[in-house]
Amino acid sequence: MVAEEKKQVIEGLLFAAGEEGLSLKEIADVIGLAKDEIRLLINEMQVEWKLERRGIQITKVAQIYQLTTLPEHAPYLEKLAQAPTRSQLSRAAIETLAIIAYRQPVTRMEIEEIRGVKSDRTVQVLQRKGLVREVGRAEGAGRPILYGTTKEFLEYFGLNHIAELPPADSIFNWREWEEDRQDLFKRLGVDMSSEMTTRSEETDLKEEVEV
Amino acid sequence: MVAEEKKQVIEGLLFAAGEEGLSLKEIADVIGLAKDEIRLLINEMQVEWKLERRGIQITKVAQIYQLTTLPEHAPYLEKLAQAPTRSQLSRAAIETLAIIAYRQPVTRMEIEEIRGVKSDRTVQVLQRKGLVREVGRAEGAGRPILYGTTKEFLEYFGLNHIAELPPADSIFNWREWEEDRQDLFKRLGVDMSSEMTTRSEETDLKEEVEV
Amino acid sequence: MDIQIKLEMFEGPLDLLLHLIEKAEVDIYEIPIAKITEQYMQVIKEAQEWQLEVASEFLVMAATLLAIKSRMLLPKQDILDEEQIGAEEEWFIDPREELVDRLLEYKRYKRLGEVLKEKEIERSKVYTRAPMDLSPYTKEVNPVYGLTVDDLFQALVEVLKTQKRAEPITKVEREEISVSARMDEIDRQLRLEGKLIFSKLLCWDEVNKERVITTFLAILELMKLKRVICYQDQLFGEIFIESFQVEEEREAIGS
Numbered sequence: 257m258v259a260e261e262k263k264q265v266i267e268g269l270l271f272a273a274g275e276e277g278l279s280l281k282e283i284a285d286v287i288g289l290a291k292d293e294i295r296l297l298i299n300e301m302q303v304e305w306k307l308e309r310r311g312i313q314i315t316k317v318a319q320i321y322q323l324t325t326l327p328e329h330a331p332y333l334e335k336l337a338q339a340p341t342r343s344q345l346s347r348a349a350i351e352t353l354a355i356i357a358y359r360q361p362v363t364r365m366e367i368e369e370i371r372g373v374k375s376d377r378t379v380q381v382l383q384r385k386g387l388v389r390e391v392g393r394a395e396g397a398g399r400p401i402l403y404g405t406t407k408e409f410l411e412y413f414g415l416n417h418i419a420e421l422p423p424a425d426s427i428f429n430w431r432e433w434e435e436d437r438q439d440l441f442k443r444l445g446v447d448m449s450s451e452m453t454t455r456s457e458e459t460d461l462k463e464e465v466e467v
Numbered sequence: 468m469v470a471e472e473k474k475q476v477i478e479g480l481l482f483a484a485g486e487e488g489l490s491l492k493e494i495a496d497v498i499g500l501a502k503d504e505i506r507l508l509i510n511e512m513q514v515e516w517k518l519e520r521r522g523i524q525i526t527k528v529a530q531i532y533q534l535t536t537l538p539e540h541a542p543y544l545e546k547l548a549q550a551p552t553r554s555q556l557s558r559a560a561i562e563t564l565a566i567i568a569y570r571q572p573v574t575r576m577e578i579e580e581i582r583g584v585k586s587d588r589t590v591q592v593l594q595r596k597g598l599v600r601e602v603g604r605a606e607g608a609g610r611p612i613l614y615g616t617t618k619e620f621l622e623y624f625g626l627n628h629i630a631e632l633p634p635a636d637s638i639f640n641w642r643e644w645e646e647d648r649q650d651l652f653k654r655l656g657v658d659m660s661s662e663m664t665t666r667s668e669e670t671d672l673k674e675e676v677e678v
Numbered sequence: 679m680d681i682q683i684k685l686e687m688f689e690g691p692l693d694l695l696l697h698l699i700e701k702a703e704v705d706i707y708e709i710p711i712a713k714i715t716e717q718y719m720q721v722i723k724e725a726q727e728w729q730l731e732v733a734s735e736f737l738v739m740a741a742t743l744l745a746i747k748s749r750m751l752l753p754k755q756d757i758l759d760e761e762q763i764g765a766e767e768e769w770f771i772d773p774r775e776e777l778v779d780r781l782l783e784y785k786r787y788k789r790l791g792e793v794l795k796e797k798e799i800e801r802s803k804v805y806t807r808a809p810m811d812l813s814p815y816t817k818e819v820n821p822v823y824g825l826t827v828d829d830l831f832q833a834l835v836e837v838l839k840t841q842k843r844a845e846p847i848t849k850v851e852r853e854e855i856s857v858s859a860r861m862d863e864i865d866r867q868l869r870l871e872g873k874l875i876f877s878k879l880l881c882w883d884e885v886n887k888e889r890v891i892t893t894f895l896a897i898l899e900l901m902k903l904k905r906v907i908c909y910q911d912q913l914f915g916e917i918f919i920e921s922f923q924v925e926e927e928r929e930a931i932g933s
Binding site for chain 1 (some may be wrong): 471472474475476477478479480482483484485489493496497498519520521522523534536537540543544546547550557558559582583584585
């Protein structure tokens with residue numbers, strides 16, 4: 257079988273697998289080739305398809321290869337009755353997912369402390385949707401359930417690996433914030449290190465309160 | 468839009484339409500072109516795809532266009548079908564199957580009430596795998612479809628009759644329901660004056676149940 | 679200051695507070711607590727005037743804000759007096775610090791959520807298709823290969839367990855049966871079959887909490903009225919239910 261034929265078969269297999277997609281191993285097993293060779297072939301196909309202006313593409317999510325339409329065709333596909341409509345997650349769900357994704361494994365209590373609201377229902381809905389799952393039990397009283405994200409989570413957000421999420425620190429520079437905070441508390445006259453408060457600080461504080 | 472782009476969109480549409488395929492009119496409506504032009508484009512695509520040795524083809528059955536795999540790839544698809552991972556049901560599917568098995572006949576709404584999430588796709592998957600089927604229509608608004616398990620379901624699980632499933636009442640944890648019971652005493656109009664005596668007997672029986 | 683705010687727009691008190699602080703164009707670190715508290719209370723009050731349900735979390739935060747505010751207003755001298763009484767350390771921690779920390783933490787995840795939202799939107803632009811029906815390519819593939827009825831049973835247990843924790847949004851209309859009606863049913867069944875097994879009293883299609891409890895209560899009532907008798911012939915065995923007369927007769931024959 258020449259490379260061209262192999263690519264043909266890979267296309268057919270990925271097409272048949274549809275949304276379930278296929279892992280490198282599955283493709284390799286069916287065709288009877290090494291995984292490395294399949295990976296190389298798929299990489300080539302991805303480039304070729306783009307050049308040939310194909311109407312579909314090969315994407316890799318959660319270590320699974322699958323065929324999808326092109327994002328720029330979304331307006332046409334939305335008009336298509338057969339295309340599954342995607343309901344978007346609520347803000348509560350997204351917020352909760354963000355906490356779980358970045359802090360996993362995490363207990364429901366921790367989630368609720370951060371969000372400031374009860375989150376049992378939201379966690380449950382996310383669990384039902386298969387986006388999060390129980391990954392163990394925390395130590396300590398009551399041994400609360402620990403939650404983490406699933407493979408479906410990666411699929412849902414089109415990620416190949418959880419590490420593809422931007423690191424939390426890239427969004428915030430914590431050191432700067434810490435310095436700001438120190439500075440601020442001084443300015444507010446609530447310097448933690450000094451036990452005695454001077455009259456001038458007190459005056460500052462009063463003004464602040466009355467703003 | 469040049470011909471190339473139009474073909475790209477057609478490919479995407481046919482891909483997403485899945486096994487139901489699309490009629491000329493449907494494609495024409497979505498893209499906003501004349502049917503004749505679409506027909507011409509598709510004819511061109513059919514020839515081009517063969518020349519380019521694409522792994523899929525456009526077929527026309529009963530005025531419907533759809534994408535299919537190539538006949539010569541059948542041996543690979545057979546292998547794919549037999550791959551052990553293919554037959555695994557997702558957690559969502561097992562859950563839904565369990566609800567249908569124990570609660571049949573049941574509407575999709577009821578399934579969704581229990582699971583707390585949309586279940587239309589999951590029910591569809593189970594239907595496609597031949598595990599559940601429509602068994603009638605419920606009374607009332609909209610006359611929703613009732614689902615039940617199939618003969619194949621029994622065969623796969625080696626059951627003679629659906630009643631051979633593990634008895635569902637063993638699910639109930641009496642202790643957990645203490646509060647609910649208190650509430651029900653009231654709601655069901657059980658004589659509250661006899662509550663004291665009932666409760667002691669209740670305790671006796673409860674112990675028996677839990678032995 | 680006009681506060682055209684609907685409470686439902688916010689995910690919780692922290693969300694609302696962040697909004698107020700951002701709207702007031704003040705630094706998150708420099709919360710003018712009196713002003714923000716006033717606005718916060720205004721929102722809660724309006725919501726209550728519109729008879730909207732105000733979640734308890736919002737009220738807890740309101741109480742926290744008021745507590746902080748009143749503490750900030752206390753003359754320092756009083757604080758020092760308190761200190762001498764004994765609660766010194768507590769009084770020296772600025773209550774705003776904890777609030778700032780919580781707000782920062784919350785804001786962080788709110789932003790990370792925005793990242794996820796973008797990914798969601800991106801991903802929702804591509805479509806895939808249902809897997810091809812491969813059944814023509816294979817003879818009798820068992821779609822439930824490796825699964826047993828016990829797995830199915832376990833799945834049901836799990837799903838009912840989680841359902842119990844959260845109330846469904848709308849209630850499934852199910853036939854409710856009163857205890858007395860259920861008592862009659864059991865009575866009738868007993869007369870037909872003589873002896874019943876407790877675990878078989880409920881058909882597999884009646885997995886429904888109320889139904890089970892109603893049945894349970896009905897049997898208790900029947901026992902109390904000395905119309906039935908329950909027994910087990912072995913530990914962990916089935917619980918048998920018999921009509922009281924039948925039991926008497928059996929004992930008479932036995933002895």
